[in-house]
Amino acid sequence: MKNPQKGFIVPLLMVIIAVLVIGSGVYVYKNKKTETSTVVNTETQQSGQNQQQTNTQTPPVSATKQLTLTQAPPLFETPILTISPSTTAGWKTYTNDKYKFEFKYPPSFVITDYSFEMSNGSLGLVFTDKDVNFVVRNIELSEINFTDYGDGTVKYDSNRRECFYKNELSKEFYFQEEKINNYSVCSFGNGDEESYSFSYYFIHPTKNFATEIGSSTSKLILTPILSTFKFIK
The missing domain is CATH 1.20.5 (Single alpha-helices involved in coiled-coils or other helix-helix interfaces)
Structure with missing residues (x-):
C-alpha cells in the first residue's frame, strides 16, 4: 500500500x-x-x-x-550736447539770413550786431548787458586748419566729413568732436571753462562749408545758446 x-x-x-x-x-x-x-x-x-x-x-x-x-574705445568719443527744452522755453530767436543760421537766447539778453566794425566781413555779435561777444563767419571746410604752438594740427577730413588732429596738441589746448542739435561740430580752445578762447565749427550736413563761432568770453553762458543753433535755407 x-x-x-x-x-x-x-x-x-x-x-x-x-x-x-x-x-x-x-x-x-x-x-x-x-x-x-x-x-x-x-x-x-x-x-x-x-x-x-x-x-x-x-x-x-x-x-x-x-x-x-570698453577695451577698444574709439579715438574720439562723440559726446552729445543736449539742453532740456524747458530751459529754452520762451527764449527769443536770432535769425541771420546772410549767414544762413539762427539760434535762441534768453529773453532778458540784449543782442547787438556790430558787423560794421569787422574789416574781414565776419559777423560780430554781443550780448551787451552780459559783456559777452562772439564772432561768426562761414568758411569752406578745407579752411579748417589750426596749428597750435606745438606740433598738433586740427584739420577737416572731407572723406569722413569730420575733424581730426595729428600729433599731440599742447596741454593748454582743447579739442573735441561732438553733436550739437544733431549737427557734427568740432571745437577747440585753450584756458578754463569760465573764460578762455574757443571756436566751434558747425559742419553743414549737405554743403561744403562750416559756420565758425569764436569767442574769448564765458563758455558757460554761450553753451546753452549754441545748443539751439540751426542752419536755415
Missing part, C-alpha cells in the same frame, strides 16, 4: 521552490530598477550642474560686446 503523505510532499516542495525562484527574480529586478533610476538621476543632476557651471562661466553675448567696447 502506498504512503499518501509521500505523494503529497513532492508537489508541495515543487510549489515552494517555484515561489522562491519567482520571489528572487522579482527582488533582483526591483533592485536593478532602483539602481538604474539612481544612476540616471545622478547623471541628470551632474549634467544640470555642469550646464549651470557652463552658463556661469560663459558670459552672455551682450556682456562680451560691452567688454569689447
Whole structure:
C-alpha cells in the first residue's frame, strides 16, 4: 500500500521552490530598477550642474560686446550736447539770413550786431548787458586748419566729413568732436571753462562749408545758446 503523505510532499516542495525562484527574480529586478533610476538621476543632476557651471562661466553675448567696447574705445568719443527744452522755453530767436543760421537766447539778453566794425566781413555779435561777444563767419571746410604752438594740427577730413588732429596738441589746448542739435561740430580752445578762447565749427550736413563761432568770453553762458543753433535755407 502506498504512503499518501509521500505523494503529497513532492508537489508541495515543487510549489515552494517555484515561489522562491519567482520571489528572487522579482527582488533582483526591483533592485536593478532602483539602481538604474539612481544612476540616471545622478547623471541628470551632474549634467544640470555642469550646464549651470557652463552658463556661469560663459558670459552672455551682450556682456562680451560691452567688454569689447570698453577695451577698444574709439579715438574720439562723440559726446552729445543736449539742453532740456524747458530751459529754452520762451527764449527769443536770432535769425541771420546772410549767414544762413539762427539760434535762441534768453529773453532778458540784449543782442547787438556790430558787423560794421569787422574789416574781414565776419559777423560780430554781443550780448551787451552780459559783456559777452562772439564772432561768426562761414568758411569752406578745407579752411579748417589750426596749428597750435606745438606740433598738433586740427584739420577737416572731407572723406569722413569730420575733424581730426595729428600729433599731440599742447596741454593748454582743447579739442573735441561732438553733436550739437544733431549737427557734427568740432571745437577747440585753450584756458578754463569760465573764460578762455574757443571756436566751434558747425559742419553743414549737405554743403561744403562750416559756420565758425569764436569767442574769448564765458563758455558757460554761450553753451546753452549754441545748443539751439540751426542752419536755415
